[in-house]
Ligand SMILES: Nc1ncnc2c1ncn2[C@@H]1O[C@H](COP(=O)(O)OP(=O)(O)OP(=O)(O)O)[C@@H](O)[C@H]1O
């Protein structure tokens with residue numbers, strides 16, 4: 001994708017072990033994260049977004065397993081680094097706000113001491129870094145008094161702002177945010193998203209922003225990677241996604257967002273349920289839900305194809321023919 005890459009994810013495959021064997025959830029994924037931009041990763045629930053985030057940050061725990069691949073960051077492969085080196089690198093360069101992170105705040109510890117824990121975990125002296133803490137708290141527009149509160153004294157939005165402040169504490173180069181506002185009131189969510197966007201514009205921190213909500217995706221992202229059944233089915237710049245989707249899945253999901261200018265009867269609902277990656281399906285993984293499929297879609301597994309548009313890739317053997325079938329003239 002455009003610009004300088006800060007992270008390269010190469011041929012990454014990840015899955016989970018169970019009594020029945022190993023199930024691959026992420027299949028051979030390749031993606032660049034551009035410096036100073038927000039990469040939005042989207043897909044329906046179960047498409048593998050959190051599995052991907054945990055694999056990249058190397059926080060995936062058993063039964064999760066990284067089968068193969070590389071995650072190159074700061075010139076090194078995170079997947080091959082020794083743990084002490086990985087910890088040092090995370091301390092200053094890379095941070096992660098996992099899904100539902102606010103629920104992981106320690107209920108019996110005042111917020112200030114939880115900031116101290118982050119510093120101590122990264123080998124920093126808490127007392128010497130009070131200013132950093134205050135700055136991080138101000139950055140997310142919280143009053144410093146929250147530092148002396150217990151989590152139960154804060155609203156959901158304040159707790160979420162707190163975990164975001166923790167992720168910004170050591171001025172990382174890249175922050176991974178996994179559904180950072182899910183479960184919050186819509187207005188609170190909107191405010192927090194606006195603030196994340198502003199912080200990103202001001203600081204130029206690179207971000208990976210994960211969401212299942214397409215309207216949030218388009219609001220937040222500069223670049224987008226769309227996941228379906230553990231594979232990227234489309235990647236490119238956000239405006240290309242909106243104006244010229246090249247994969248039916250992106251098109252159908254985008255048309256499912258109620259928006260001004262689109263009549264209710266023209267909103268398309270995506271039928272069927274998402275599936276995990278199916279190694280026995282040698283054709284297109286989306287075929288059972290695709291209203292534009294042709295017989296040849298089941299013959300081979302579509303590769304990611306580079307389009308004529310800069311940095312825009314899609315995984316569909318029936319493009320642009322499917323667009324005609326969908327009645328799209330452009
Ligand atoms: N601990 C686990 N053990 C076994 N399988 C798991 C585990 N966690 C996730 N999975 C499998 O991986 C798939 C992807 O899960 P993941 O949490 O990565 O999806 P997601 O896209 O983040 O979904 P959501 O939008 O609901 O957060 C799930 O459908 C499930 O089959």
Ligand code: SF4
Pocket residue numbers: 247248249284285286287290291292293294297302315316317318319322
């Ligand atoms: S390859 Fe065929 S089934 Fe798959 S998304 Fe394209 S049109 Fe649909």
Ligand SMILES: [Mg+2]
Pocket residue numbers: 049050051099178179
């Ligand atoms: Mg998730």
